[in-house]
Amino acid sequence: MEEKLIARLESAVARLESLSTGFGSRGLPAFDDDTAAASSSDPSILAFDDLISQYLGRVSSAAEKIGGQVLEVTNVLQEAFNVQKELLIKAKQTQKPDPAGLPEFLKPLNEVMVKANALTEGRRSEFFNHLKSATDSLSALAWIAFTGKDCGMSMPIAHVEESWQMAEFYNNKVLVEYKSKDPNHVEWAKAIKELYLPGLRDYVKSHYPLGPVWSATGKPAAAPPKAPTPGAPAPPPPPPASLFSSESSQASSSRPKEGMAAVFQEISSGKPVTSGLRKVTADMKTKNRADRSGVVSAGEKGRSNSPSFSKAGPPKLELQVGRKWVVENQIGKKQLVIDDCDSKQSVYVYGCKESVLQIQGKVNNITIDKCTKMGVVFTDVVAAFEIVNCNGVEVQCQGSAPTISVDNTTGCQLYLSKESLGTSITTAKSSEINVLVPGAEPDGDWGEHSLPQQFVHTFKDGHFETTPVSHSGG
Secondary structure (H helix, E strand, O other), X not given: OHHHHHHHHHHHXXXXXXXXXXXXXXXXXXXXXXXXXXXXXXXXXXXXHHHHXXXXXXXXXXXXXXXXXXXXXXXXXXXXXHHHHHHHHHHOOEOOOOOOOHHHHXXXXXXXXXXXXXXXXXXXXXXXXXXXHHHHXXXXXXXXXXXXXXXXXXXXXXXXXHHHHHHHHHHHHHHHHHOOOOHHXXXXXXXXXXXXXXXXXXXXXXXXXXXXXXXXXXXXXXXXXXXXXXXXXXXXXXXXXXXXXOOOOOOHHHOOOOOHHHHHHHHHOOOOOOOOOOOXXXXXXXXXXXXXXXXXXXXXXXXXXXXXXXXXXXXXXXXXXXXEEEEEOOEOOOOEEEOOOOOOOEEEEEOOEOOEEEEEEEEEEEEEEOOEOOEEEEEEEEEEEEEEOOEEEXXXXXXXXXXXXXXXXXXXXXXXXXXXXXXXEEEEOOEEEEEEEOOOOOOOOOEEEEOOOOEEEEEEOOEEEEEEOOOOOO
């Protein structure tokens, strides 16, 4: 037993020595011998090594069999976990930074995330779902940015679970696409899920349930770069915006109200909102104006043929009158989130295209209207989830939904959770509707079921009997 422990400690020291040589390139200091020895025997660091070898090793093994972009994004994923380990070691030797210094401390991890996001940009590849699944999952590593209940983040354990829900939408696509084509892709998708659930989640739960552990007597955290002095040469252009900046941590619902939401907020405030309005006198009324005779001139006829505004209005994501979330005209937005909602509110999505919306919380009902290639991930609805006049939508229910209705829609993928298997699905004037349900085993494949769109009506015993058409290869 002692020999195994000594061998394990020696292996950890060797890994730390190899890592310390590369710390400088990411802005992390190399550790001295005492620090390396202390961290090598730290239970939380040893447990993180086990997490990498047990879970991440399985992801890498499957990626090597696939190769190409899947292997490339997996290597970035492994790099991100290595950087997080470095930050955990550094945190134990550093005093807790202030809000201004935290982004600088987390800069190495942010750089890897930006590197991963770059793989999903440009021309869409055949492995786009793999890339998005891995890239979106990296936000789970941001649990290390938790500094307290007032920091604007969920607790570390909840943050890991919520972040994986974002990536699971694309991960399920990989499972469905390759379940009967290539087992290596299925293995990769299952392995990356287990890396976070239960892997990272259980690790954070055991060692850092309240966030990272800082040193009370360690070195102060690096301060953010100071402003240049007069006459000094201009600094290089700033890097891409940090994923850990205070602006990104604010909930979408906490932003200042715009548009109609601002109007309703002003009305409900009780202020004299009409105090700034001008009084309309008699000569200003349309019926009393000499320049409004009611006769349309030829010049005005010509101008009326050219519209002054586009058919699609401006994009919206706002809460109206405190009761209805409105999401309109969003195009190509993959990170739409509604997280501050309750069971008395409804969500209405209209005219969106090639976007993904996450609804994190229980709402009364959700309606998707006239959307194309739209993805929606929601938790629970009290009444119903409705899809109307849509084309190519994908919906994932992570909780429960009593009723799901699909009307006048072409192409619809419904992913149900185990809690929502008892839902009632109603369809009308719709085609190409597939429902995917989880397997009986936790690691089982998803079962895909197509809903019938053709029916046979026969008159028997004084009434019509309707049965779906069953196709068989004769």
